[in-house]
Amino acid sequence: MAKATMAPAYDPAAVEQRCYQYWLQGGYFRAGCKVDQETFTIVIPPPNVTGSLHMGHALNNTIQDVLIRWRRMQGYDTLWVPGMDHAGIATQNVVEKHLAEEGISSRDLGREAFVERVWEWKKTYHARITEQLQRLGVSVDWSRERFTLDEGCSRAVRKVFVDLYRRALIYRGDYMINWCPRCHTALSDIEVEHEDESSTLTHIRYPLTDGSGFIIVATTRPESMLGDTGVAVHPGDARYRDLVGRTVILPLMNREIPIVADEYVDPAFGSGAVKVTPAHDPNDLAIAERHNLELITIIGEDARMTKAAGAYAGLDRYACREKVVEDLQALGLVEKIEDYSHALGHCQRCRTVVEPLISRQWFVKMKPLAEPALAAVHKGDISFVPSRFTRVYYNWVENIRDWCISRQLWWGHRIPAWYCSCGEVIVDYAEPAACPGCGGTALEQDPDVLDTWFSSALWPFSTLGWPEETPDLKRYYPTNVLVTAYDIIYFWVARMMFMGIDFMGEVPFHTVYITGLVRDAQGRKMSKSLGNGIDPLEVIAGYGADTLRFTLITGQAPGNDQRFRQENVEAGRNFSNKIWNASRFVLMNLAAGEEAAPDFAPLNPDHLPSDLTRPDRWILHRCAETTAAVTGLLEAYELGEAARLIYEFLWSDFCDWYVEFSKYYLYREGEAAAIELDRRRTRGVLVYVLDTVMRLLHPFMPFISEEIWRHLPHRESALVAAAWPAAPAHLSFPAEAKEMALVQEVIRAVRNLRSQVQLPPGKAAPVILRAPGQASAWLAQERHQIAKLCFAEPLTVERAATKPQQALTAIVSEGVEVYLPLAGVIDLEAETARLQKELAQLEKELRQTEVKLNSPGFLAKAPAAVVAKEETRREEYRARQGKLRERLRELG
């Protein structure tokens, strides 16, 4: 399996497709193979079959994949259920638009033929989305894939509908609903999006019937006056007290309508009198119900005026508005027209202004379903990450209203209700043979379909086989975590909770991880109409799936929006390149010859070699530290932070330092047996660390890590199924970590001094280190590393080395003095100035520390560890101060 040579650059395109097939063929994504293990389950938020996946999907699925891959490596029996949503209204709209381009109207086509066409569409986009998901690398269990409109899900929908109906939680009736005149269907409240629009407030004079004057009403919808059946004023409004109970003649219609008093009216707004149009405004309807006012429907489902609008019948609502105002003006009944801005409801899918209409629809009674779901969150059975979304959820659920679920569409779950000519309504799981009332067989099924979110609400259990008591349902419900963006908490998350708790008796998931939205580089929402969307597939094609995944994950903080920027993608690409080359370095050094297979096992952490060097112990320490931190961050759903830690460890610690340290042992010359020992040990550490990093990295960047893994010498067959690393306590070497920190500090100091005089790297220069006590021993032991990494030749490390006069100086930790003796090259004045500046800065910090340590409050109340740290800092500063002063004296 392992190969010695790796291409000089990582080519994602060559690796990814093959790698995904390798995982599929190995059956690694399939759940149920670890029957004795705890389960970890996620159901995918089913993408709509309307089109292709966007960046939000890429983020969302990457997060889920990270969690699933991580838990799988931890040994859980993981199940990630894939599937898609039929997306009723959205898909119907898209297909209709598509057909319209061919000159075909869905009405001409007829229901059956149209639905057939939508299934064809579904087939195409199902394949496309599947391809996209696979390209992204999702480790879903394809054998369990579901579709909201498949047989099982449909059975679940019917079961829930019928059962809720029988419990009187689903009812049918004539109520005011939101109607989209373009989609020609009812909508639920949350499918209506309110947007402020500039409009006008028209003040109209309604003549009193007795001819004694006018009452003025203000409206944003003058055309609706044609359906007015009353005028309302506030009962306490002195201006109108005498008018209550009298009548006005409705202009244009010449209908006599009453003036009523109602608390709803705000006397401070407009004229303080409201025209009442009960059939076209929910508030007016409420007023009408309180005062027994008539309902007159003057706007139809096509947003045109009905016959009841008399002379205006047939006019579009906006054309009618103009005409009504014109006619009123001609009659001298318009008092004034003011500019006015107010919120108008728009159809979520087509942006058309919705029309409130009274219509016969099906509804779900929500309160009884919502209460247990509210309690579940209060009790902590479900928690939101980040927790602030709990309040968003409460806010909606506490004020929940009944849900209009019927849609006048063709694409979706047909409502399981049949009507008999005798008036009987039959709601049942399957089509009834005959009417139980009259025995008639001429039954007609309700032509409407259900809101697409009705089936989505059942997703966590319908996908596991419900209503059958399947083994999957028993084993994997409830699921562990739901990952979704904040924009569908109401549409989906809350409703899943309602249905899950009600029908399963248990919450559908324990954690709801809320993501933000992926925006464009300017912070705008990515949208088709703006044309600013970035296709995830294009990024994958250009940079690889791992780069896309890493970019999205690191750009993300739970619940916060992120901007998708090209620069970040490039940073991700660079990281991929770094990973690849670090691995190449390790692999190249394992092989005995160019084509030979590597024969070095990684170091066994349970049997550490006794000759581990200080750099070895340091990198093992950092590796264990990183492993523990990454695991902790994943447990806290801090995926972005976890990925950043891996990045930092791999790039800064491993590549920038350890790989450089390792070169000394790999390439040094000397006695053969000793060299062989050095090399063997170093290779062991290199492989161990690389191996561990690949495991840590795998959930985030599965392709490149799997590909590198393929080249590593190991026994486990595939990284996807390898064990998540532990951070054993015996790999903790805090002392060596501290000692190496000093070595690094010294190297940095020398490099800094060299750059002061623009010494090019590679050009050797002498370095003298004066170090007290133990520090001197550590540095002496690492002299080869220091010499190599800062081109020190010769390097002197002594407790009391002779101080050179002509030298650049740096004072670092532990009282270590660093000298770069360069007789003749140094501008002593500049050097003195530089040191003085440094001293001034140091003394400033020293004073701050001393102020703290002189404060009785600090000494009495701060934790001992903090005080001790501050004391150490003071000693450190004082030591440096002394040495700097001394050096300045020497320089004169």
Added chain:
RNA sequence: GGGGACGUGGCUCAGGGGGAGAGCGCUUGACUCACAUUCAAGAGGUCGGAGGUUCAAAUCCUCUCGUCCCCACCA
């Protein structure tokens, strides 16, 4: 009218009670045997403003200014 988020180096953003970080950009130097998709050194911020809590505030609280989002049937 409610609710929430954000305001941190030039840009985009992490972080979050004990002397601030990253990526990109910028300056300087290097084609050093894994990588120029790189390496090394550096400049750059009183963490929006005011007050409070605390021994200690960028971090918690209150107010304030500014940006944005969600919910809401004032015509």
